Amino acid sequence: MTTVSRWHRACLKVLERPSCGVIYTRSRYYNTSTRKDASKPPLMESFTCDLLRNFSIIAHIDHGKSTLADRLLELTGTIQKKQSGKNEQVLDKLKVERERGITVKAQTASMIYTFHGKEHMLNLIDTPGHVDFAWEVSRSLAACQGALLLVDASQGVQAQSISVFHNARERGLTIIPILNKIDLPAAQPERIAAQMQSTFGINPSDIIHISAKTGKGVESILEAIVDRIPPPVGSTGAPLKAFLFDSLYDRYRGVISLVNIQEGILRRGDKITSCHTRKKYEVTELGIMHPEEISTDSLRPGQVGYIACNMKESSEAHIGDTLHRVGQPVEPMPGFQPAKAMVFAGVFPVDSSDFPKLEESIKRLTLTDRSVTVQRESSSALGQGCRLGFLGTLHMDVFRQRLEDEYDANIIITAPTVPYKVIYRDREVFVSNPTEFPETSDTASRVKEIQEPVVKASIIVPEEYFGDMMELCFSHRAEDLDHRYLDAGINTSSRIILTCILPLSEIVTDFFDQLKSRSSGFASFDYEDAGYRHSDLAKMSFLLNSKPVDALAIIVHRSSQDTIARQWVKKLHKVIPRQMFEVPIQAAIGKKILARETLSALRADVTAGLYGGHYERKMKHLENQKEGKRKMKKMGSVDLPQEAFFDILSNKK
Numbered sequence: 001m002t003t004v005s006r007w008h009r010a011c012l013k014v015l016e017r018p019s020c021g022v023i024y025t026r027s028r029y030y031n032t033s034t035r036k037d038a039s040k041p042p043l044m045e046s047f048t049c050d051l052l053r054n055f056s057i058i059a060h061i062d063h064g065k066s067t068l069a070d071r072l073l074e075l076t077g078t079i080q081k082k083q084s085g086k087n088e089q090v091l092d093k094l095k096v097e098r099e100r101g102i103t104v105k106a107q108t109a110s111m112i113y114t115f116h117g118k119e120h121m122l123n124l125i126d127t128p129g130h131v132d133f134a135w136e137v138s139r140s141l142a143a144c145q146g147a148l149l150l151v152d153a154s155q156g157v158q159a160q161s162i163s164v165f166h167n168a169r170e171r172g173l174t175i176i177p178i179l180n181k182i183d184l185p186a187a188q189p190e191r192i193a194a195q196m197q198s199t200f201g202i203n204p205s206d207i208i209h210i211s212a213k214t215g216k217g218v219e220s221i222l223e224a225i226v227d228r229i230p231p232p233v234g235s236t237g238a239p240l241k242a243f244l245f246d247s248l249y250d251r252y253r254g255v256i257s258l259v260n261i262q263e264g265i266l267r268r269g270d271k272i273t274s275c276h277t278r279k280k281y282e283v284t285e286l287g288i289m290h291p292e293e294i295s296t297d298s299l300r301p302g303q304v305g306y307i308a309c310n311m312k313e314s315s316e317a318h319i320g321d322t323l324h325r326v327g328q329p330v331e332p333m334p335g336f337q338p339a340k341a342m343v344f345a346g347v348f349p350v351d352s353s354d355f356p357k358l359e360e361s362i363k364r365l366t367l368t369d370r371s372v373t374v375q376r377e378s379s380s381a382l383g384q385g386c387r388l389g390f391l392g393t394l395h396m397d398v399f400r401q402r403l404e405d406e407y408d409a410n411i412i413i414t415a416p417t418v419p420y421k422v423i424y425r426d427r428e429v430f431v432s433n434p435t436e437f438p439e440t441s442d443t444a445s446r447v448k449e450i451q452e453p454v455v456k457a458s459i460i461v462p463e464e465y466f467g468d469m470m471e472l473c474f475s476h477r478a479e480d481l482d483h484r485y486l487d488a489g490i491n492t493s494s495r496i497i498l499t500c501i502l503p504l505s506e507i508v509t510d511f512f513d514q515l516k517s518r519s520s521g522f523a524s525f526d527y528e529d530a531g532y533r534h535s536d537l538a539k540m541s542f543l544l545n546s547k548p549v550d551a552l553a554i555i556v557h558r559s560s561q562d563t564i565a566r567q568w569v570k571k572l573h574k575v576i577p578r579q580m581f582e583v584p585i586q587a588a589i590g591k592k593i594l595a596r597e598t599l600s601a602l603r604a605d606v607t608a609g610l611y612g613g614h615y616e617r618k619m620k621h622l623e624n625q626k627e628g629k630r631k632m633k634k635m636g637s638v639d640l641p642q643e644a645f646f647d648i649l650s651n652k653k
């Protein structure tokens with residue numbers, strides 16, 4: 001869905017609401033709120049810093065962040081409660097998010113809540129749960145003073161609960177611990193609270209017990225947000241300083257930036273400039289996300305909202321940038337580490353004449369997903385395409401689905417690779433495309449060393465699956481394995497946290513699926529970048545009729561080269577259609593052939609027209625046919641249909 005249609009929907013929604021505009025909620029204790037003339041946007045100057053709270057919801061995947069966000073929006077009257085009781089997941093706006101039940105893009109929503117007789121503006125920044133989107137989480141946290149740490153009362157603390165907790169703690173955020181899903185029969189709130197105490201040092205009496213699904217206990221979260229999270233600080237009299245923490249793209253208005261005002265007041269018509277690019281803009285529109293855009297007269301210290309200022313290119317909205325008024329320079333805020341692409345893949349149109357359309361669609365989609373890197377690439381087998389860099393394989397899959405859903409693209413995506421570091425005698429280069437990987441066995445290549453990216457992985461698993469997990473890690477070249485009991489001192493069956501260094505390339509294939517299946521779904525997994533390590537890698541090429549097919553090349557570790565070579569030639573043998581001549585399918589590293597299968601020829605019956613005896617004549621026809629095929633094989637190139645590529649690449653390894 002484009003931002004434009006969202007904008008129109010927002011306008012319609014506002015007009016449709018019975019009391020359109022801001023709806024004021026009733027606190028449980030203070031029944032003082034009134035519904036004002038709702039066609040008016042909120043009066044931003046009445047929300048001084050002490051009446052603002054900026055917070056995020058952080059949790060392991062599926063622990064209920066989006067569901068809780070819905071309940072908070074309903075309780076504050078920001079959205080209407082559905083009679084059906086259906087989970088709307090209002091902040092999961094993308095089709096792929098709704099279909100897969102995951103949050104991909106962090107969203108922002110402002111709500112108004114009356115506490116102790118005073119209206120407060122609570123700015124919620126929803127965060128994605130999957131490890132691929134950890135960058136979005138850090139970005140969201142930078143605009144907050146507090147975080148709701150949500151833990152599923154039936155599953156307990158999981159790998160990402162730990163990483164997001166530390167991320168929030170390092171940023172000095174106030175953490176409100178919450179146990180969710182207490183309605184589930186399998187919920188064990190006391191046990192999980194003890195787990196939270198032993199893992200995070202949280203006092204169990206601080207933990208709020210809720211069911212985001214039924215709404216039980218959710219009101220007390222609103223109270224705790226106001227009570228426990230410190231308000232932002234900032235002065236209206238100081239020069240304008242706005243922190244840009246996210247951006248969207250709108251076909252008509254250009255880039256829409258999400259900002260958190262640190263100091264000063266921002267108004268429509270203000271001339272602003274970016275600390276990063278030094279470019280100047282005029283603010284044409286500004287407002288808050290409620291959860292759709294609602295235009296306001298100003299944005300003030302501590303407030304979170306959107307601005308449109310005729311930024312044409314999304315690269316102009318640098319995430320982590322500081323905006324200030326023209327002629328009033330300020331000290332820029334510390335920015336973010338830019339998102340680092342960890343997984344690369346080639347994307348090609350199924351019909352090669354569709355390349356210009358595909359390139360345009362990719363360009364547009366990257367305007368809303370800034371973490372994707374794009375480079376042109378061409379392949380002799382697949383034609384013109386783009387090499388894209390993603391944060392992880394889920395990210396890659398989501399991007400592919402968005403290209404198909406939102407831009408109707410018909411694409412082939414090659415096997416994912418990670419960026420390898422090739423150290424030559426005189427320089428270092430990063431290679432993320434197997435076709436550019438040097439022949440390491442060739443001494444003339446001047447390669448001194450090859451390094452591959454590694455990650456520090458943490459796996460949390462019940463004790464009984466520990467052996468399986470160790471085996472899984474070893475079979476994926478794990479090093480520095482370590483483990484400890486997570487629930488020490490808690491009188492129940494124990495869970496173990498296993499940490500190790502894993503090559504990233506091992507994770508981008510089937511690691512996650514195997515982790516889930518070998519632990520019956522009980523293991524949770526998280527990882528963080530751990531730099532580069534020396535590795536014994538080589539480029540494996542696949543030859544059809546003795547000719548290498550560039551799009552099929554892969555980079556493999558030498559310890560598994562024979563197994564992979566055999567697996568792949570078998571797979572190719574299955575999917576490549578038979579030709580008029582015999583086709584050898586080979587896997588090779590350098591000049592050495594590691595595996596071979598032979599695709600037998602389609603045989604036309606050249607003797608069909610010959611009746612009766614004449615054995616010699618028959619043989620002569622067959623000999624002629626054989627000779628013809630020999631010639632054809634020499635010249636002939638193998639016809640490899642796109643569907644065959646599709647089959648091969650869609651079930652890698």
Ligand SMILES: Nc1nc2c(ncn2[C@@H]2O[C@H](COP(=O)(O)OP(=O)(O)OP(=O)(O)O)[C@@H](O)[C@H]2O)c(=O)[nH]1
Pocket residue numbers: 059060061062063064065066067068087101102103104127128129130180181182183184210211212213214
């Ligand atoms: N029984 C029960 N189910 C819940 C509760 N809260 C959430 N769920 C369910 O748990 C599943 C995951 O909820 P989400 O809100 O999508 O979780 P999330 O943390 O936003 O997921 P990601 O965005 O993918 O990280 C959904 O099927 C919800 O209906 C609860 O309190 N009780």
